[in-house]
């Protein structure tokens with residue numbers, strides 16, 4: 269019922285729920301707490317988010333919330349496609365400052381699980397892209413933090429093809445990882 273594939277940073281997972289197709293179309297349980305628990309994923313999702321980005325090359329991120337409002341995120345695309353990126357910001361992690369990316373799209377019907385301790389962002393690859401994601405802690409504006417999408421020390425290879433990303437004012441002035449205090453530490 270659930271395919272779980274660790275990415276290059278194995279804490280970050282690709283998830284593929286089962287899809288039941290028939291003459292009408294398809295049905296899928298896109299989230300099932302029991303199935304997730306059976307796969308060792310028992311984070312308690314408490315909030316659903318949805319964002320719509322009209323322009324291709326809209327870039328949202330890199331974001332995270334500080335404890336006690338740190339969030340695990342289960343991200344999928346209802347319409348269009350994104351390159352979804354997770355950056356390990358756990359001090360002491362062997363992959364601290366490293367990033368991993370996954371193409372997530374309505375067509376692929378895949379999801380990405382980004383755990384606490386990672387900064388998260390995505391670049392839309394098509395216009396009118398709609399992203400839906402579950403988070404394991406409620407929003408808290410005062411705990412909402414960002415890191416530069418183009419931090420040279422992280423070096424994310426965003427597929428901009430020479431284009432300029434559409435950014436929020438907040439994301440345009442985010443600090444670098446180096447300028448960010450220690451918030452998460454790696455639990456070996």
Ligand SMILES: Cc1cn([C@H]2C[C@H](O)[C@@H](COP(=O)(O)OP(=O)(O)O[C@H]3O[C@H](C)C(=O)[C@H](O)[C@H]3O)O2)c(=O)[nH]c1=O
Nearest residue numbers: 317319328329331332341388389390406407408436438
């Ligand atoms: C995230 C969030 C935002 N808001 C309000 C705050 C702002 O007035 C407005 C837009 O927020 P923001 O510009 O932070 O939205 P995004 O740039 O899409 O941020 C999100 O996108 C990146 C990819 C993430 O990983 C985070 O989930 C989240 O930070 O919605 C809420 O009321 N609740 C929320 O949970």
